[in-house]
Amino acid sequence: MSNADADRATPPAADHTFQVDLRGLVDLLSHHLYSSPRVYLRELLQNGIDAITARRAADPAAPAAIRLTAAGGGLRVEDSGIGLTEEDVHRFLATIGRSSKRDALETARRDYLGQFGIGLLACFVVADEITVVTRSAGTPDAPPVEWRARADGRYAVRVLPADARPEPGTTVLLTPRRGSEEWFAADRVLDLARDFGGLLPYDITVADETGRTSLVTDTPAVWDREYPTPESRHSALARYCTETLGFAPLDVIDLSVPLAGVRGAAFVLPSAVSPAMRGKHRVHLKGMLLTESADTLLPDWAFFVRCAVDTEALRPTASRESLYDDEALAAVRDALGAGLRSWLTGLAAHEPERLGRFLAVHHLGVKAMARHDDELLELMLPWLPFETTDGRVSLDEFAGRHRVVHITDTVEEFRQIAPIAAAAGLGVVNGGYTYDADLVGRLPALRPGTVVDRLDPDTVTAHLDPVDPFVELAAGDFLALARTVLAPLECEPSLRTFHPVAVPALLLDGRDERNERTRAQAESAAASAGDDLWAGILGALRGDAPQARLVLNHLNPLVRRILTVPDEELARTTVEGLYGQALLLSRRPLSAQESTLLNRSFLGLLERAVDNTAGGAAADPAGPADEK
Numbered sequence: 001m002s003n004a005d006a007d008r009a010t011p012p013a014a015d016h017t018f019q020v021d022l023r024g025l026v027d028l029l030s031h032h033l034y035s036s037p038r039v040y041l042r043e044l045l046q047n048g049i050d051a052i053t054a055r056r057a058a059d060p061a062a063p064a065a066i067r068l069t070a071a072g073g074g075l076r077v078e079d080s081g082i083g084l085t086e087e088d089v090h091r092f093l094a095t096i097g098r099s100s101k102r103d104a105l106e107t108a109r110r111d112y113l114g115q116f117g118i119g120l121l122a123c124f125v126v127a128d129e130i131t132v133v134t135r136s137a138g139t140p141d142a143p144p145v146e147w148r149a150r151a152d153g154r155y156a157v158r159v160l161p162a163d164a165r166p167e168p169g170t171t172v173l174l175t176p177r178r179g180s181e182e183w184f185a186a187d188r189v190l191d192l193a194r195d196f197g198g199l200l201p202y203d204i205t206v207a208d209e210t211g212r213t214s215l216v217t218d219t220p221a222v223w224d225r226e227y228p229t230p231e232s233r234h235s236a237l238a239r240y241c242t243e244t245l246g247f248a249p250l251d252v253i254d255l256s257v258p259l260a261g262v263r264g265a266a267f268v269l270p271s272a273v274s275p276a277m278r279g280k281h282r283v284h285l286k287g288m289l290l291t292e293s294a295d296t297l298l299p300d301w302a303f304f305v306r307c308a309v310d311t312e313a314l315r316p317t318a319s320r321e322s323l324y325d326d327e328a329l330a331a332v333r334d335a336l337g338a339g340l341r342s343w344l345t346g347l348a349a350h351e352p353e354r355l356g357r358f359l360a361v362h363h364l365g366v367k368a369m370a371r372h373d374d375e376l377l378e379l380m381l382p383w384l385p386f387e388t389t390d391g392r393v394s395l396d397e398f399a400g401r402h403r404v405v406h407i408t409d410t411v412e413e414f415r416q417i418a419p420i421a422a423a424a425g426l427g428v429v430n431g432g433y434t435y436d437a438d439l440v441g442r443l444p445a446l447r448p449g450t451v452v453d454r455l456d457p458d459t460v461t462a463h464l465d466p467v468d469p470f471v472e473l474a475a476g477d478f479l480a481l482a483r484t485v486l487a488p489l490e491c492e493p494s495l496r497t498f499h500p501v502a503v504p505a506l507l508l509d510g511r512d513e514r515n516e517r518t519r520a521q522a523e524s525a526a527a528s529a530g531d532d533l534w535a536g537i538l539g540a541l542r543g544d545a546p547q548a549r550l551v552l553n554h555l556n557p558l559v560r561r562i563l564t565v566p567d568e569e570l571a572r573t574t575v576e577g578l579y580g581q582a583l584l585l586s587r588r589p590l591s592a593q594e595s596t597l598l599n600r601s602f603l604g605l606l607e608r609a610v611d612n613t614a615g616g617a618a619a620d621p622a623g624p625a626d627e628k
């Protein structure tokens with residue numbers, strides 16, 4: 001069949017227009033777009049502000065006020081803005097998704113808060129009916145118009161007599177839907193209006209049933225006011241933080257990105273927080289509170305501050321509860337990050353004590369920042385604290401004393417080895433804390449001549465004093481026995497002298513050694529489970545990592561006695577006991593094999609002790625009394 005035949009066979013397609021189910025749309029908004037019904041008030045304020053902005057663009061002397069009256073259970077919002085003609089009402093109020101602000105010139109559009117043409121629908125989240133009485137300022141001879149819209153999508157428009165509303169402007173009337181009454185209580189309305197509208201540019205008042213009227217707007221913003229001294233500015237901002245953000249800040253940092261019209265302050269948290277926590281910042285858009293929980297405003301590393309800012313250039317999402325993640329936001333984020341950084345560098349140069357107070361709480365944040373910023377690290381090197389064998393000192397100080405900076409892999413390793421390494425003259429930094437190993441690794445580039453080395457068993461052993469050759473010879477039999485006891489554990493015994501004397505044995509066991517042991521254990525487990533393929537693969541991965549070392553301390557009196565134990569069985573048990581005790585000191589998790597060894601040695605020694613006491617008591621009941 002040709003196309004022409006087909007055209008003849010089928011009737012022409014009829015054009016239709018999409019229908020909108022308003023109830024479905026409102027349900028979507030209230031459950032999926034807005035986080036709370038409270039936003040209805042923000043949308044009303046915003047429309048009032050935009051209407052005044054539009055009127056004043058043509059007539060800068062036009063009145064500029066928004067009056068809210070919460071009375072009789074309902075709410076009236078009256079603005080002295082541009083108003084609407086009957087035609088405008090059909091075009092803008094009654095057409096979802098159409099906004100007069102989008103039709104405006106680009107330059108004027110930037111002055112408006114709204115843009116999407118859906119804001120008014122937020123009122124249907126709390127009310128079944130919206131009544132708007134409006135009179136156009138742009139067409140002065142146009143009569144006032146009343147628009148009544150219902151949540152089911154029906155609306156009615158009627159033209160009112162001229163004296164029904166003599167002045168231009170718009171009044172919106174809402175009566176709460178059953179269950180939404182709480183959002184209309186005068187106190188609630190005042191709180192919401194203060195929260196959303198406190199920084200808006202035109203006067204906003206809220207009146208209650210008794211006629212008591214409160215001013216909502218409190219401008220300029222606390223960060224834009226003039227103060228007689230820097231101290232009074234600091235205290236005013238700190239007070240704002242306590243009242244609005246709910247904590248007394250450790251410090252206050254002014255923020256300003258003129259290109260994006262961002263002004264505000266960052267407040268340093270009074271206690272340390274997890275670097276994984278995303279900051280929750282309070283962001284105003286041209287004065288209107290957009291969100292109290294913007295988490296993309298600052299770089300990730302700036303988790304030690306909370307901000308409050310007002311911005312001109314950033315874009316809101318349609319819910320107007322978060323920022324649109326675009327290039328402008330990325331640029332602002334970078335600029336705010338640079339601001340925080342220069343605050344820090346300023347402190348380092350001029351106010352070291354203040355920097356010290358800050359770092360005492362937030363060194364982790366600065367370390368996170370310095371990982372990707374050599375210049376900052378260089379600047380902060382004299383200030384950032386690290387845990388070392390010289391105590392809590394800066395890397396600068398530490399590198400000044402130790403040409404070779406040793407670093408441990410874990411906190412446990414540091415705890416076990418630090419006292420011994422320190423006594424042996426080694427300089428060790430605890431590399432087990434977040435960011436520390438990264439930063440220490442960058443030290444040679446910043447302080448040429450400094451060497452950074454991982455602390456391995458060989459280095460420690462080499463720094464422990466060897467024993468006299470005669471002592472070594474005398475202990476030969478015991479050490480040979482210890483070698484056979486420890487061989488299955490892939491550990492090699494040796495005898496040294498070291499401090500503290502109270503430590504009988506030290507288990508030196510670096511990362512490579514541990515990895516190799518885990519591999520060997522997995523290989524033997526696979527082999528005994530008959531999994532030849534896996535055992536073969538693991539076997540092929542065998543490393544040539546050195547063995548772990550059990551270094552016995554010849555200065556320790558108990559070790560000296562153990563070296564001369566004649567009973568071979570007891571000597572075996574004591575080797576296992578010393579290994580087990582050193583293992584416990586290393587504070588790492590025990591394998592099944594190690595737990596078995598610990599149990600065996602502990603019970604073996606206990607048995608010996610009981611046997612001795614029982615044997616001694618049986619042979620000579622008066623013995624213990626004689627010893628006293």
Ligand SMILES: Nc1ncnc2c1ncn2[C@@H]1O[C@H](COP(=O)(O)OP(=O)(O)OP(=O)(O)O)[C@@H](O)[C@H]1O
Pocket residue numbers: 043046047048050051079081082083084092093098099100101113114115116117118119120121170
């Ligand atoms: N108080 C008012 N005075 C004058 N015009 C108003 C007022 N409220 C609403 N309008 C008109 O109704 C239109 C639709 O308003 P609505 O709040 O739904 O969207 P918007 O403010 O344009 O955009 P957004 O969805 O981003 O808030 C507006 O563009 C404006 O033309």
